[in-house]
Amino acid sequence: MDSRPMGKLAVLVLLPMLAMWLLAADSSRPASGVSAVARCELEGVVDTGSGEYLANCVQRAEQGGYSALLVRVDTPGGSLEATRTIVRAFLGSSVPVLVWVGPSGAHAGSAGVFITLAANLTAMAPGTDLGAAHPVVGVTGANPEDVGGSQLARKVENDAVAFAESIAHQRGRNAEWAASAVRDSVAASAESALALRVVDHLAPSEAEFLAWADGRAVQVAGGDTVRLSTRDAQVVELAPSFSQRVVHALAxxxxxxxxxxxxxxxxxxxxxxxxxxxxxxxxxxxxxxxxxxxxxxxxxxxxxxxxxxxxxxxxxxxxxxxxxxxxxxxxxxxxxxxxxxxxxxxxxxxxxxxxxxxxxxxxxxxxxxxxxxxxxxxxxxxxxLPQRGGDAGLVGEEGTTLAPVTPESGEVFVHGERWRATSPAPIRRGAHVVVRRVEGLTLFVDEVKT
Known part of the structure; x- marks a missing residue:
């Protein structure tokens, strides 16, 4: 049999599939010659899934040749280890990272403070807030010192304060406010955060933030200075993987x-x-x-x-x-x-x-x-309810004699089945009977008088 027609058919089928796969694999890359900004979101708790996702976004933005990475933040906080993963990725990124806390009503709380501070440029939408990174205990909101002891509370607090201050110093932000956000649960509205030099701009939308950031010079990892080209840039969404979605959805x-x-x-x-x-x-x-x-x-x-x-x-x-x-x-x-x-x-x-x-x-x-x-x-x-199955379920059931029943032998039809039966008194064929007890495969019956 000639296999050439089958080979040609396979090529005709596989080539379009391969082309589609290559296009899908490359769909997150910017168009050639066009300034492009990668975009990802941190919404909800900072967990293993979201930490891995944001770190992966930085890596994909670097590999994809994007001019910047835009991250929308709205979080109540979360895992300190996942937060460190995100901060480490932001501070070590060769692509400028832009964080926008929005839309109005959004919040960058607790662990979200560290993430926001770690961006090269940060903006908040009006009606948003930032801060309150001090740990609290349980449903009562008690102070950690009252529960875990002063030594443990001081150790946890000092470590978090040092973490916040180091990020703020590296990004040229207000380190004093960053420390107070941890020590004293200080929070700030968008307007207050701008006045305190915690964030760089107020932007009601991502497009306005990108337009404001255009042309600004920022320092990325390695000490290189990059001038942003973000006005009217192509924004490309970097979606999380399925496993990252599942972990984040469950958290x-x-x-x-x-x-x-x-x-x-x-x-x-x-x-x-x-x-x-x-x-x-x-x-x-x-x-x-x-x-x-x-x-x-x-x-x-x-x-x-x-x-x-x-x-x-x-x-x-x-x-x-x-x-x-x-x-x-x-x-x-x-x-x-x-x-x-x-x-x-x-x-x-x-x-x-x-x-x-x-x-x-x-x-x-x-x-x-x-x-x-x-x-x-x-x-x-x-x-x-009375038992309907087994030997006990037959007791009380009624049926008809198929043959005369005597103390020695007989046959009855009960519960849709033929049974061997005996009775202390002789019963004629065709009589109506009721089961009194069961021993093995023999029914002991009495005649029902009508």
Whole structure:
């Protein structure tokens, strides 16, 4: 058989596919001869996923030959290690990094302060704010010294202050304010930040920021001075990878709490209705996702134990039906949600808002409690019903004799099946009978008088 036609067909099919793949792989590169700015976003918590994403954005901007990297920031803070990764990438970048805190209503809090300070040029939209990088503890917002001791609190604070001051000095910003943002939880509005030389410009939009930055000279890694060409530049979005999206999407306390509740409810439904499969699979998947997400957040081990115990107590309620176990489980779930986030974690700097709030815990816990109570009630009802399967399920069933039944032998039709039967009193063929007891494959029946 001649393989040449098949070879030509393969070439005709593969060449367009290869061309499309090359175009897709090169879609993030700027058009030749056109000034281009790479763009990425930091929205939500600073976690492993977002830290890896922003560091990767710097690398892609360098490799792609972009004139600058624009980063939009709106964050409550997050992991100090991920923050250091981002700051290290910004300070070591050979491409100018421009950070814009926006749009109006956005916030660069806690760990976001370090990231904003690390940019070559920084702008804020009117109506935004920056600061409050001092660590707080738990749902009460207590001072770290009251919880962790003065030595530990001073060590954590001094390390963060030195980190903020070193960034501010390197970028020529107000180091005194940077230190006070950590020590005293000082925050500043966009206008105040500009007056204090914390940021360089007020810009209501990214386009206005790029127009203002055009022609300005900044110093990048290695001491080189670069003059920006950003006015009317082509803005190219650098999207995160799938794994970075997943890790970042899961890194929210409310979502972790909701996943634990879904896991508990799924397992409760599966155990109360064995064989459903889907609730059990969904519950197991939710539990795995909750554990994965909790590994990317500053969560308390004790809170995780409370959540797991709460789920176990609710499941135990299915078999005991006391009411007390279910109520205890619901209370443990609520407490686990409230104390889930460890806001005094030396590796994290987050706002007080970064937690599972009462407004989230109460309604979700009530919903799960109601669903679990309904499932337990239905299970209790089912247990009170007469047994329909096995030997015990035949007792009380009625049927018809297929042959005369005597104390020694006989045959009856019961429950859609033929059975050997005996009776203390002779019963004629075709009579109506009821099963009194079962021994092996023999039914002991009595005639039903009509």
């Amino acid at each position: 929210h306390p409310a979502l972790v709490y909701l996943l634990f509740l879904m896991a508990a409810l799924g397992l409760v439904v599966e155990l109360s209705h064995p064989g459903g499969i889907a609730p059990g699979v969904m519950g197991a998947m939710a539990l795995v996702l909750a554990l994965v997400a909790s590994s990317a957040l500053p969560v308390r081990t004790g809170a995780l134990i409370l959540l797991l115990l709460g789920a176990m107590f609710i499941i135990a309620e299915l078999f005991v039906t006391s009411g007390l176990l279910g109520l205890t489980g619901v209370v443990l779930l609520g407490l686990g949600g409230l104390f889930l986030v460890d806001q005094f974690n030396p590796n994290w700097f987050v706002d007080r808002s970064f937690r599972v709030s009462w407004t989230w815990v109460v309604p979700t816990t009530v919903v799960v409690a109601g669903a679990a109570a309904y499932v337990a009630w239905r299970s209790a009802q089912t247990r009170r």
